[in-house]
Amino acid sequence: SQELEQSPQSLIVQEGKNLTINCTSSKTLYGLYWYKQKYGEGLIFLMMLQKGGEEKSHEKITAKLDEKKQQSSLHITASQPSHAGIYLCGAVAGSNYKLTFGKGTLLTVNP
Amino acid sequence: GAVVSQHPSRVICKSGTSVKIECRSLDFQATTMFWYRQFPKQSLMLMATSNEGSKATYEQGVEKDKFLINHASLTLSTLTVTSAHPEDSSFYICSAPKLTPSSYEQYFGPGTRLTVT
Numbered sequence: 001s002q003e004l005e006q007s008p009q010s011l012i013v014q015e016g017k018n019l020t021i022n023c024t025s026s027k028t029l030y031g032l033y034w035y036k037q038k039y040g041e042g043l044i045f046l047m048m049l050q051k052g053g054e055e056k057s058h059e060k061i062t063a064k065l066d067e068k069k070q071q072s073s074l075h076i077t078a079s080q081p082s083h084a085g086i087y088l089c090g091a092v093a094g095s096n097y098k099l100t101f102g103k104g105t106l107l108t109v110n111p
Numbered sequence: 112g113a114v115v116s117q118h119p120s121r122v123i124c125k126s127g128t129s130v131k132i133e134c135r136s137l138d139f140q141a142t143t144m145f146w147y148r149q150f151p152k153q154s155l156m157l158m159a160t161s162n163e164g165s166k167a168t169y170e171q172g173v174e175k176d177k178f179l180i181n182h183a184s185l186t187l188s189t190l191t192v193t194s195a196h197p198e199d200s201s202f203y204i205c206s207a208p209k210l211t212p213s214s215y216e217q218y219f220g221p222g223t224r225l226t227v228t
Contacts, residue, residue, distance in 0.1 A: 031215065039151070040202060042221040086153060092215075097208040098145060100215055104154040 002071065005100035006090055013079050015109050021074045021105045023089030029069045031092040033099065036085050046074075076107075084109045112135060115207050117220035124195055124227055132190045132223045134161075134205030140185035141207035146178075149202040149222075161188040161205075195227040 003026040013019050023032065031050050035043040047056045049065035049072060056063055060077045076083055086106050090099040114137040124130050134144055142163045147155040159180055160168040167180035177199075179191040192199050204222045208215060 020158075033217065035219075040222065040224065041207075042204060043155075043219040045216065045218070048216065090217075092205065097143065097210075097215060098157065098160055099206065100157060101154045106152070 004091055004100065004102035006105050006106060008088055009103065010106040012108040012110065016078055019076050019079055019107070020029060020104045021087050023072045023102050025091055026046045029065065029072070029091050032065055032072045033090040034063050034074050035090060037088060038085050079109045081109045081111050083107060115205065115218045115220040120221060121222060121224045122226070126196055126227055128195055128196070128222050129191055129193045130145070130195055130225060132203055134188045134190070134220050136186045139209050140208070142185060144182065144188040144205055145208045146180065146190050147204045147206065149204060155204060173201045192225065193224070197227045200225055200227045202211055
């Protein structure tokens with residue numbers, strides 16, 4: 001089965017700093033999803049990457065999928081307290097679009 | 112955009128009783144829906160795949176008689192926690208994939224917090 005490893009597990013940064021979260025797969029990724037969650041709430045879709053080398057941006061968040069399609073990184077520029085939360089990477093496994101998730105990265109942004 | 116709703120958002124029940132959680136896709140049809148549970152400070156753990164018109168598929172280690180899933184229509188899946196115990200207390204989230212000609216996205220419900228006393 002596909003396993004996703006996220007790093008770091010938690011991250012505390014000062015407001016305005018840049019940061020990167022990584023997601024590494026044990027198998028080739030055919031669809032890699034990034035979500036954000038405030039604990040106890042639903043997931044907010046951020047981005048989906050499919051092609052090797054693909055890069056997408058949304059506001060101050062950029063996500064990349066490497067050429068080999070086994071690793072993705074999420075980069076936040078000039079972080080703000082509103083960026084705080086749990087970031088989850090998810091990958092589609094199988095033809096029924098089942099998503100499995102990494103363990104998540106807890107981001108704290110101090111003002 | 113597509114929306115998935117869950118009901119109730121919070122429920123408290125006594126040990127031994129059963130609780131039903133509903134998951135609805137509001138503006139699209141979903142032949143498949145997924146149920147996850149999440150413990151504090153942990154990621155989502157996939158419990159089962161709900162299939163419209165057929166039996167649910169459970170992940171390894173998930174008791175199918177404990178967590179009954181019924182995909183009653185193309186927009187509704189229900190998860191019933193039977194004979195609930197305190198260890199079943201958790202945050203339960205459903206999701207539904209939506210396919211378009213050019214992409215696939217998965218939409219998540221807002222979650223249901225179950226507390227078993």
